[in-house]
Amino acid sequence: MKFLRLKIFPEASRVPIYTYLGVPYASPPIGQNRFIVPQPQQSWNRTYYARDYKPVCPQLESLLEQGETRYRRSSEDCLYLNLWVPETAMKIGGFPVLIVLTGEDSYDWSANRISGLDIAAEGIIVVTIQYRSNVFGWLSFDHNLSPGNLGLMDQLMAFEWIDENISKFGGDMKNVTLLGHGSMGTFNSFYHLLSPKTKRIFSKAILMSGSLFAPTPMNHDASDDFVRLLTCDSVDFNIMLKCLQSKSFEELMKAYESIVRNEKRTNRFFGPLVDDFITDIDNRVFLGDPFKLITEFNYTIDVPVLIGITSNEGALVDEMWLSYGREGYRKFRNYIDEAVIPNMLKKAHFEYYNKRQIKEAINWHYFQPYPKTTSHLLNSLIKLSTEIAFELPLFKTIELLTTPIELQSTQGIVNNENNFSINEHENGRAVEIKTFRSGKQIDGRQKTASNNLYVYVFHHSNSMDMRGTINYFGGAQHSSDIPFLFGPSLFKQISRRRLSQTEEKLCKKFKQLFGDFIKTGNPTPDRLFDAWHPYNSNTKYIKILGTKIDSLLHNRILKDSSFEQNHEKIDDLLSSDTQEKLQVVSNDASSHQYNPYHLSSVNHGYDENNRGAIRTFDATPSASNTAKNTDYYFYLRRIYSFWYEYLPNLYKNYQDRTGRASSEQDRYSEVNPKYKHAFFSMLTLVCLLLAILGLCVYLLKKNNQSLASATTIL
Template identity: 30%
Template sequence: MWINYCIFICICDLIVCQSLTKDRRPTVRIAQGVVTGIKVYADSGGVADAFLGLPYAAAPIGKLRFAAPQRHGGWNGTFQASEYGPSCPQLPPKEGINESEDCLFLNIWAPEITSRYPLPVVIFFDGEEFTKGNRIPIPGQDLATEEVVVVTINYRLNVFGFLCFENQDVRGNMGLLDQYFAMLWVRENIRYFGGDPDKVTLYGHSAGAASVALHMISPRTAGFFQRTIISSGAATSPWHFTTNAKSASFEIVRVLGCLSSYLPSILQCLRSRSTQDLLKAYEEYQQSGNYSSMLLPVMDIFLPENDRYLPTMPETAFKSGTYMQVPILTGITKPISFPQYALWMKLASQGYTQLQQFAELSKIPEIMKRYSLNGRFKKQISDFIDWRYIEPSNGDVRILLEQLKRLEFESKIEAPHFLQIQYLLSSYIQPIYVYYLENPGIMLNAMDSPLTPDLLLLFGPLLLNQIVRRRFNNRELRLSQHIKQLWKNFIIFGNPTPSNQIKTWYRYNSVENHIEYLGTDSQTSSEDTIQRSRRINFWNQLLPKLAAFTFDEQNGITRELQNTYVPGAGYRHAMYTLSGLVVALLALLLVCIVLIKKRAKERERQFQMVY
């Protein structure tokens, strides 16, 4: 009897101790001070330690507005890391969203801290065209229970993150430097949270993916990360990099009434304006249609050499191999929504003609400006794009919406993605794994969200539930578990299939362009591969060649041939080759014009039938 009583008391004590351990808030000491987090539960039932809203840099307000990030001074007492920090200011304004210029915070999720070996770390960057981020906090506990330390960060966007005067006072790239500062913070502190600072994966989505690629070419990030995941974004995209942010910046200065010949006066004026004033001026400039000059990351060769972050154009760095050579997992997913989808739906409600005029008079010209396709043949190129994408549809608005989605996806995501891979292959020695995630049918009412299915599948049911208040169905759950396993393997080993337990995912190389298709049971056919190549070459080769083509009207030969004289057979051979190319391009252009005119007549007849 006495023995049974003792056993009962011991069991009770053990239960109480375990309960107290579970309820005890995780606490760590870092250079800035003591931090206390919270316990959070994953959908699987596992427990993770979460540290939310940790400041990784000083607040970029007052004199630090538009400045490079500075170290945070720390705090006295204990920092309560139990709530997300505010998001960085962005458009469009939305009620109920906590936003502030004091927004340089990061969030950490880790398996319950023990004395185990340090775990691999993944740092996640999101963003959309560097103008806005994901206003829905991404919960990291589901991924953290897979024995990975997860870090998400806020960084400055739009006018606050990328205003650029091409000098040391307003240097541009502040948003990228925020990310760099967060990486530095992780390198110095992540071991206190159970992470390994020498086993870090940078994971970016959309503009965040372009950011990861840009950090690869920066000379200042050596040793900061050992692998990269680049999802639905590329540094080679004209939506993610510019050579002309200065003119856009001074146009915004003009809109704000801050123009002056004295730079300190301009800065004083800009720093005196409210957050909303700056966002309104930025929005006004965005709507002006000057897409050839936007606030985006820039090459900063105007700075002293030891202060430059991006001294080289992305394509130059990738071609020459002057970048961080680490394993890459990269792929694309068709978005659930698009940045202008709300506008498209509004125009669609007004009728087919309104939406078609937007496509032909606004969307196609925007894309052409981004791609620098406004040469002598810009009218023909515009008609060519229109002919390829805006097909007659008997006035069916739904078909036109699908055509717009296809135009947006292929020009903004697919073509730049494969162009970046092409550049990387010219000098890359580390493995590259490429995927294409077919939309598994996750349809969301999330028009303001830049999320794609791969993020929802990776970060688990908690993220999906935040958006649409539902759980994965069985098919989605299986795909989510499969993707988690592949991504986890890559984060740990630099290879998504290191063992024979999963079907081998082969590297992508110049000989075999292996792409892993996820979310579909069928394998891609050779016809699919041919069609994809045609889509990519349309944007990456054909249109740029047509735009660059110059023709001398007086004698009918290209200026390139006119200005080149090298006597001998080699010259004649080159001349014949180039002449043949010119004839072929002209023939193609004539065929396109004939087809476009034929298409226009068909469309006119259809309009008469509809209206």
């Protein structure tokens, strides 16, 4: 296949970049190919026009954005990939390759697409992959033709295309890095690093804003609901499939939207599933639950891994939260207590999430100390969301990957009598697995994990996310690291302005560290003074990347007061009557961007608030650099202690107290009849004795009277 490509000259680079956009790697999943495994791309003998992005796969755009549901930007014909290739790679060859998988639970960034232009200028071939998600990628009928996990199968076919063709673009298949971003992108990347079908492809991995323990979007049997809504349910699979394939795109999206809107009530949603119903193990996508593969079996990640999150991930606010927030404090609080928190904890597999003592402890820890305003309530909810969905999973993942397997149970990483989580998904059943690595069967337990694990936290106040909106709640929100990693072109595309001097330095540092890791597997090769140390069981080193970094000694916490500093602005601009106002984009106030928050600012209480959990660190090379960058570990450890030690012990102590009280009551109930019988027996005896005594007294008195009468007569 010949391509009609673009030739672009990035800023500050003398090497032109060849861009190939919308390259097909599979047949369009439309018509008879809808809801089935991807089919190979038909041969193409003509010149292919590869100058424009293809639409993203179907999704609901309003899940995080304002306005009515918009899905016309997307298309079912979406199985394409995009390449950015340095001109020198075409001439010399042997260049490192970066494969990018993005995606959240049910959507991907469509308004601002990731561009690999600036990464390619660093001497790296960049490939982004579009794959089916939500109902189009995860619908399952327990049938070989439509087993679910279609999104993962799309990725497998894209990897096959890359394996066969990347050398033609100058890429080195022995030096391939997989980058996953977001809850779905990172989860998929973890799967590929564990699967014998794909792990041979990758020599390194970058996992951003997601982890193995994140609230994974594993399938919760929403497929039956979807089929019923479209009146396609049938015991005959072929009839049901033909019915679904005959439905219009709009009908499918309306049915899917209904599932999404009721997700918090039904806890049913679409995602990957363990396909152990397939009898032929060679045709399975999953060989077992990914969590169990790494905790109970001998599956290890043998390649260098760079993993991290942003400092305030939850500040990418859900539109549903804003909708309830605009209705006032009381309605918002009721919605949080009755829907958000229970669903959040259940999705994260926390036990006892509906127990009164646990709810009271969470309320005391996150909501009680702060003023009763809608903005403070939202800020507390953001903090709770950040800890549950990102910080806790990150801590558990990096500890699991660096803790010897024989110590994991004793340290509470996998199984512990006080462990507060369910360590398996509802429908994730592990199977007996026998696999081979390097030609030898694995039959021993995992002893140690790789020493090439690098951990980071990205911090940048008032940062901009992929929607182009600004975070006023302190720290860096979800997806705010992408514009710096893939900038400055992507940053300008989103913000419509150039980087400031501070932002430009951060962007260069970001690209240098990640670029060196992609090329060598080490973010700071041949550097000793300011080296980025691996995270291991002895050195809990977490690199802090960001701006306005202050020195931190002896684990002193520096609270990020961005929320308080912006509070007056938030009260003015987040009210329901300012929906059309624009907000300052960045620290420099050099440009404006649409602000998504429109909340009530009515005060229902008092107190003062800080982000509390957010800390910044000095990244300047110094003798104490290691000590400063390990402090974030202790912050994560404190969060872990609250959720996995304090709350379980709280509930256990309550159970012990109630158990003792119940036991005492039972013992009392057992002995009570005996004492009651003895009491009444004694009472009867006393009464009988009193009666006898009374009779004796009566007889004596009567006898005395008789004697007196006899004396008188005499």
